Amino acid sequence: MEKQIPAIEHAWHILKEKGYKYTKKREALLFYLAQKNRYLPARKVYDEMSEQFPGYSYDTIYRNLHDFSDLGILEKTDLNGEMQFRFHCQHHGIGEHHHHFICSVCGKTKELDACPMDIFEEQLAGCKIEGHRFEIYGRCEECQ
Template sequence: MQRSTRQRIAIAGAFASTHRPLSPQEVLEVAGKAIPALGIATVYRHLRDMTESGELQAVHLPGLNPMYELATHEHHHHFQCSSCQRVFDIHECPGELSGLAPRGFSVHSHALTLYGECSDCRSLARKAKAKAAEAPPKPRKG
């Protein structure tokens, strides 16, 4: 069992407060609010230790460096926002997908990632669109 240090508690708190997979940089940003002197090397060291001890698990998505989430999660899938790149949990599974495998293949597990825009980014886009519609037209040069 690892020692409970202020840094480790702040890092665990980052996952508990966000309820989603986090990149090391996101962990630094969230945990750094509690411990401003927290450094990225300390975050990486604790992520490694917490993964090895089974507290965290790595989340591997195509084109991204590993992210991390609490290991208490049951089988689930992920949603990645194409605008802000944040990753969120999807707590439902479409079920047995082995019928999609090519003939003769044996499926051992599956992972599914949905891509789109999160509610925060959609809201920002709507606000920006509304603000642009309210703005008077710019005068033409020439």
């Protein structure tokens, strides 16, 4: 495998901590997602991985994507009625709270600095907000 990417190193630390074993297939899957750095549907990930590893089943890839998401390695979103995955931004060096613009065609993302929750906190006095998700969908410059 090529030069180790910090996001992959961090992902392996999490996986080892949770008892997952190293496999070349998992490493290739992580490397592919880190390189793409955009939301991708499981089918596209499967197409790429099955070229590298004939016999790598769709179910195994799908299960790994969900496991990695549950562990906080990947983010997932429902884009055009299909679950899509990408490396969690914290693993790309963006640690601050932020939201995304997501291209509905290619899945490319742009980080947004502003958080609309500030407006809602005033309206929810006495409530404890435990989390939220805010995404804007549209077409990026290349897909218009």
